[in-house]
Amino acid sequence: AVVSTQSTGERRKFGPLGWNIPYEFNDSDLHISMQQLKMFLNDYDVLPLDALHYLIGECNYGGRVTDDHDRRLLNAILANYLNHSVTSVENYAIAPGGDYYIPSEASDLEGYLAYIRTLPQKP
DSSP: OHHHHHHHHHHHTTGGGTOSSOOOOOHHHHHHHHHHHHHHHHHOSSOOHHHHHHIIIIIITTTTOOSHHHHHHHHHHHHHHSSTHHHHSTTEESSTTSSSEEOTTOOSHHHHHHHHHHSOOOO
């Protein structure tokens, strides 16, 4: 949820190259998405990714998206992060180039934060 929020926010800075219409995504979209993810992780043995994708893509963020092309873009971004390969493929790449991936060796929050600190900084 956090990564997809970052992706949607990053696209906004490109104006018409990012979205056809400027949308006001905000922290409440992120917080409800994180709460739903946490609930699903705690309540299900197998994460219901289709349901999570629907909630985040159609309700939380998608409820603001009115353009059909923007909705397709949002769903494509989410499909990159909400799929079974994220947990089954070692060092699942979330962007081309090899710098951005989900580290297999991280087993807790500190492990993920340590990896994040190694990522290249934007100028």
